Amino acid sequence: MTDATELRTRTKELLAAHPPATTERLDFLRARFDAGLAWVHYPQGLGGLGVPRSLQAVVDAELAAAGAPDNDPRRIGIGLGMAAPTILQYGTEEQKRRLLRPLWTGEEVWCQLFSEPGAGSDLAALGTRAVREGEGWVVDGQKVWTSSAHLARWAILIARTDPDLPKHRGITYFVCDMTDPGVEVRPLRQITGEAEFNEVFLTGVRIPDSRRLGEIGDGWRVAQTTLNNERVAIGGTPIPREGGMIGKIAGTWRERPDLRTHDLHQRLLGLWVEAEVARLTGVRLRQQLVAGQPGPEGAGTKLNFARLNQEISGLEVELLGEEGLLYDDWTMRRPELVDFTGRDAGYRYLRSKGNSIEGGTSEVLLNIVAERVLGLPAEPRTDKDVAWKDLAR
Numbered sequence: 519m520t521d522a523t524e525l526r527t528r529t530k531e532l533l534a535a536h537p538p539a540t541t542e543r544l545d546f547l548r549a550r551f552d553a554g555l556a557w558v559h560y561p562q563g564l565g566g567l568g569v570p571r572s573l574q575a576v577v578d579a580e581l582a583a584a585g586a587p588d589n590d591p592r593r594i595g596i597g598l599g600m601a602a603p604t605i606l607q608y609g610t611e612e613q614k615r616r617l618l619r620p621l622w623t624g625e626e627v628w629c630q631l632f633s634e635p636g637a638g639s640d641l642a643a644l645g646t647r648a649v650r651e652g653e654g655w656v657v658d659g660q661k662v663w664t665s666s667a668h669l670a671r672w673a674i675l676i677a678r679t680d681p682d683l684p685k686h687r688g689i690t691y692f693v694c695d696m697t698d699p700g701v702e703v704r705p706l707r708q709i710t711g712e713a714e715f716n717e718v719f720l721t722g723v724r725i726p727d728s729r730r731l732g733e734i735g736d737g738w739r740v741a742q743t744t745l746n747n748e749r750v751a752i753g754g755t756p757i758p759r760e761g762g763m764i765g766k767i768a769g770t771w772r773e774r775p776d777l778r779t780h781d782l783h784q785r786l787l788g789l790w791v792e793a794e795v796a797r798l799t800g801v802r803l804r805q806q807l808v809a810g811q812p813g814p815e816g817a818g819t820k821l822n823f824a825r826l827n828q829e830i831s832g833l834e835v836e837l838l839g840e841e842g843l844l845y846d847d848w849t850m851r852r853p854e855l856v857d858f859t860g861r862d863a864g865y866r867y868l869r870s871k872g873n874s875i876e877g878g879t880s881e882v883l884l885n886i887v888a889e890r891v892l893g894l895p896a897e898p899r900t901d902k903d904v905a906w907k908d909l910a911r
Contacts, residue, residue, distance in 0.1 A: 627671060629664050629666045630664065639881065655679075655724070655726075658720055663715050664717065665876075671696055672693055674692075677692065679734060683905060684904060690734050693731060698723055702720075712852070752820050768790065786833065789826065821884065830870075831863070841863075
């Protein structure tokens with residue numbers, strides 16, 4: 519059984535064979551993956567060693583102390599946090615070996631083709647069709663709110679393969695090549711002025727059956743793995759004490775005594791405590807992942823993340839007064855990542871409005887917490903056993 523001491527030895531061997539100061543970043547990342555030190559809890563040959571997830575911290579600490587490059591996780595968060603665990607659980611051996619290495623190194627960016635104009639909160643109502651044709655599928659439809667689609671090589675895609683079944687049962691899960699003919703990505707400009715989101719049109723896109731994840735018609739169950747991991751990835755990202763947005767406003771408070779009032783002080787203290795509780799809850803949730811797959815608890819973490827971000831950014835704008843009304847740049851651009859802490863207060867205030875929509879709306883997450891965590895009675899659903907084709911739209 520590999521323990522912390524052996525992991526330190528393996529990490530030192532990696533650093534000796536590929537010194538970070540003289541090794542190209544991508545070469546180092548590939549070597550780290552091949553050494554099983556990318557995500558140590560993954561199987562051997564797939565970037566891991568099959569050891570407990572908790573031991574990843576041992577590797578990360580050694581690499582950070584040596585100044586080794588990371589894989590820029592904020593840029594490839596959809597691949598790392600959503601696509602990878604789904605591929606690991608449902609993919610074939612061939613799919614895992616082809617897709618996971620360039621996903622982890624960042625050579626291939628991923629996006630998520632789930633939401634549609636008529637299927638956002640009610641995702642199971644999606645209408646994008648995948649029709650079987652020979653050894654593959656022909657896909658037609660439209661997806662929306664697709665982060666990183668303008669950068670992505672691959673997408674995780676759910677599409678309807680049997681309209682005669684109820685909406686949750688006639689869905690199949692695919693991996694879509696974003697460079698294939700028929701895939702069109704259009705920018706969606708947001709309140710920030712940027713177009714980090716996109717809408718994606720799929721017209722006669724041919725996907726071989728070898729890029730299907732899970733069984734035909736079992737896509738909703740596969741998608742639950744993705745969605746549960748997505749909520750943890752958004753709301754449970756590891757940060758140090760006073761990290762993230764609470765750190766920005768706390769820094770301003772310390773540096774600008776001229777802005778302080780008693781009322782603002784009391785509100786800041788309350789939010790600081792809540793942010794610390796949320797951080798520690800995230801630590802606990804990640805520890806639970808060591809024992810298995812994430813459960814519905816991630817919905818509560820993500821729900822709190824959205825609320826706190828919006829309240830903290832609102833207080834920051836209020837604290838700054840007239841300065842808080844300024845905004846650095848309305849230029850239309852298509853960024854590679856969301857940078858909450860590297861921008862000004864105006865950006866944080868505007869961008870945080872999307873936190874209660876992306877990754878599952880807060881209203882949907884409240885239902886998940888109520889039904890799956892607290893065990894409260896489910897809301898009446900009259901369409902549960904109705905064929906999708908017969909639903910009112």
